[in-house]
Amino acid sequence: MLNHNTALAPLSLDRPAPIAPAAVRDLQQRLRGRLLRPGDDEYDDARKIWNGMIDRHPALIARCAAPEDVVAAVNFARDYELPLAVRGGGHNVAGLAVCDGGLVADLSGMKGIQVDPAGQTGRAEPGLVWGEFDRATQTWGLALPGGIQSTTGIAGFTLGGGFGYLSRQHGLSSDNLLSARVVTADGRQVTASPIENPDLFWGLRGGGGNFGVVTSFEFRLHPLGPVLGGMLLYPLARAPEILRYYRDFVAQIPDELFTILNFMTAPAAPHLPERIHGAAMLAILVCWSGPLDAGEHVLRPLRDFGPPEVDLVGPRPYTVIQTMLDAANPPGKQNYWKAAYLSGLSDTAIETMVDHVARKPSALSKVLVSYLRGAISRLPSGESAYIHRQSPFLLNINAMWLDPKDTDEQIGWARDFWSAMQPFSTGGVYVNFLSNEGEDRVRAAYDADTYDRLVALKNKYDPANLFRLNQNIKPSV
Ligand SMILES: Cc1cc2nc3c(=O)[nH]c(=O)nc-3n(C[C@H](O)[C@H](O)[C@H](O)COP(=O)(O)OP(=O)(O)OC[C@H]3O[C@@H](n4cnc5c(N)ncnc54)[C@H](O)[C@@H]3O)c2cc1C
Numbered sequence: 268m269l270n271h272n273t274a275l276a277p278l279s280l281d282r283p284a285p286i287a288p289a290a291v292r293d294l295q296q297r298l299r300g301r302l303l304r305p306g307d308d309e310y311d312d313a314r315k316i317w318n319g320m321i322d323r324h325p326a327l328i329a330r331c332a333a334p335e336d337v338v339a340a341v342n343f344a345r346d347y348e349l350p351l352a353v354r355g356g357g358h359n360v361a362g363l364a365v366c367d368g369g370l371v372a373d374l375s376g377m378k379g380i381q382v383d384p385a386g387q388t389g390r391a392e393p394g395l396v397w398g399e400f401d402r403a404t405q406t407w408g409l410a411l412p413g414g415i416q417s418t419t420g421i422a423g424f425t426l427g428g429g430f431g432y433l434s435r436q437h438g439l440s441s442d443n444l445l446s447a448r449v450v451t452a453d454g455r456q457v458t459a460s461p462i463e464n465p466d467l468f469w470g471l472r473g474g475g476g477n478f479g480v481v482t483s484f485e486f487r488l489h490p491l492g493p494v495l496g497g498m499l500l501y502p503l504a505r506a507p508e509i510l511r512y513y514r515d516f517v518a519q520i521p522d523e524l525f526t527i528l529n530f531m532t533a534p535a536a537p538h539l540p541e542r543i544h545g546a547a548m549l550a551i552l553v554c555w556s557g558p559l560d561a562g563e564h565v566l567r568p569l570r571d572f573g574p575p576e577v578d579l580v581g582p583r584p585y586t587v588i589q590t591m592l593d594a595a596n597p598p599g600k601q602n603y604w605k606a607a608y609l610s611g612l613s614d615t616a617i618e619t620m621v622d623h624v625a626r627k628p629s630a631l632s633k634v635l636v637s638y639l640r641g642a643i644s645r646l647p648s649g650e651s652a653y654i655h656r657q658s659p660f661l662l663n664i665n666a667m668w669l670d671p672k673d674t675d676e677q678i679g680w681a682r683d684f685w686s687a688m689q690p691f692s693t694g695g696v697y698v699n700f701l702s703n704e705g706e707d708r709v710r711a712a713y714d715a716d717t718y719d720r721l722v723a724l725k726n727k728y729d730p731a732n733l734f735r736l737n738q739n740i741k742p743s744v
Pocket of ligand 1: 317352353354355356357358359360362363364374393413414415416419420421422423424425426427428429430431475476477479480481482596699700736737738
C-alpha cells in the first residue's frame with residue numbers, strides 16, 4: 268500500500284522533489300511499464316520532446332503500458348502532491364508534456380489501434396502519432412482528419428480541436444470523436460460520450476488535457492482513396508499578387524480542397540530545382556480529397572495562375588501527403604510559436620505578412636496560414652469547447668533556430684510579427700498553437716461563455732487542479 272503519510276519536501280516545478288524510496292518501489296510494482304528515474308539508461312531520451320528548447324528533469328517518468336498504469340500514475344501524483352505532466356506525442360510547442368521535479372505519465376508507448384471497417388470507426392490509444400494512425404486506417408481505405416505532420420501525437424492534438432487536410436470535408440478530429448475513456452483526477456476510469464458524461468465529452472473536444480487522461484479515443488472514420496496533393500511554389504517577391512488571387516480562389520472552393528500557405532526558405536532538397544535552394548518562397552500546400560478528375564478541374568485555375576515557379580501537385584496516397592512537412596519540422600530544434608485567427612486577407616494584411624516574412628532571421632522559420640471553414644464552420648457553436656468555427660484563416664508564426672544564444676532575436680521576430688498582425692486578427696487563438704503565454708491568452712482560446720463552462724467542468728472533475736500542466740483552466744472552487 269502507498270504510505271499516504273510519507274513526508275515530502277515542498278514541491279516546486281523547478282526543483283526535483285525527494286520521494287520516499289518505498290513509495291517509488293510501490294509505484295513500480297503497480298506499473299506494467301517501466302518507471303524511470305534520473306540516471307536510468309532511458310531517462311534522458313524519455314524526457315526529450317519535439318521542442319528542443321525544453322530541457323526539464325522530471326523526478327519520475329512512468330512509461331504507461333495500459334490504462335491501469337495511468338490510474339496508478341494519477342493516484343501517485345495526487346497522493347504525493349507531485350506536479351503531473353501527461354505526455355502523448357510530445358509535440359506541444361509549449362513543452363507541456365514534461366515537467367521539472369514531478370511525475371510524467373508517458374503514454375507514448377500506448378499505440379494500440381483497432382479499425383472496424385464495416386462500422387467505419389476506429390479505437391486508438393493515446394501514444395499513436397498521426398503517421399501510425401493513418402497507416403492503420405488507410406489499410407482499410409479509411410481516414411480521419413489528422414495533423415499535417417506525421418509525427419504529431421493524436422492525443423493532445425484531438426483534445427485541443429485538431430485540424431488537417433480533411434477538415435473542410437469532415438470537420439476537426441474532435442468533431443469525429445464518438446467516445447473516450449478517461450482517467451479522472453480521483454483515479455476513476457469513465458467513458459465520455461454523447462450519452463455517458465456528456466459534459467465531459469463536450470469539454471474534451473477543445474478543452475485540452477484539463478479534465479483527465481484519455482486512455483482511448485473512438486473515432487468515426489471516412490472512406491478515402493488517393494488524394495491530389497502537393498505544393499505550388501512562388502518566389503516571395505510575387506507573394507502579394509499570388510495571395511490576392513488566392514484569397515478570392517479559396518472563397519469559392521468545395522469542401523474537398525484544403526489549402527495552407529507556407530512562407531518558407533526552400534531547402535536544398537532533391538525534389539526542388541537547385542535554382543531555388545535557399546530562396547525565400549511562398550508555397551501553397553494543397554490536398555484534394557474528392558474524385559481525382561474533379562480535383563484536377565478545381566485546382567486548374569490556381570495551378571495556371573502566375574504560373575508557379577514549381578508545381579509539385581499530383582495524385583498521391585494520403586499517408587504521403589501527411590509527411591510533406593516532416594523534414595521541415597524535425598525534433599530537437601529551438602522553437603517558439605505565435606498564432607492568431609485572421610478574419611481575412613486584406614491587401615494590408617498581405618503586405619504586413621510579406622514584410623515580416625522577408626525579415627525572418629532564421630532560414631528554418633516558417634509562417635503558415637491555413638484556410639479553414641467548410642465542415643468545421645457548419646457545426647453549431649457550443650457543439651464542443653472549440654469555438655473558432657467561423658474563423659476563416661489561422662496564422663501560425665513558427666520561429667525555429669539552432670543556437671540557443673539567438674533565442675531573444677528569434678522570439679522578438681515572432682512577437683513583432685504577431686503584434687503587427689493584430690489589426691487583422693479575430694482576437695482568438697488556437698489552444699494547440701499557444702506557447703507559454705499566460706492566462707489571458709488561454710482565455711483568448713475560448714469565448715466568455717465557453718470559458719465559464721470549462722471552469723464549471725474543471726470544478727466538477729478536477730477541483731484541486733491536478734491536471735494543470737496544460738493550457739490551464741483554473742478551477743474557481
Ligand atoms: C510540427 C507540428 C505540426 C503540427 N500540426 C498541426 C496540425 O496540422 N493541426 C493541428 O491542429 N495541430 C497541429 N500541431 C499542434 C498540435 O495539435 C499540438 O502540438 C498538440 O499538443 C500535439 O499533441 P501531442 O499529443 O503530440 O502533444 P503533447 O505535447 O504530448 O501534449 C500536449 C498537451 O496535451 C496533453 N495530453 C497529451 N495526451 C493526453 C491524454 N492522453 N490525455 C490528456 N491530456 C493529454 C498534455 O498534457 C499537454 O498538455 C502541430 C504541432 C507540431 C509541433
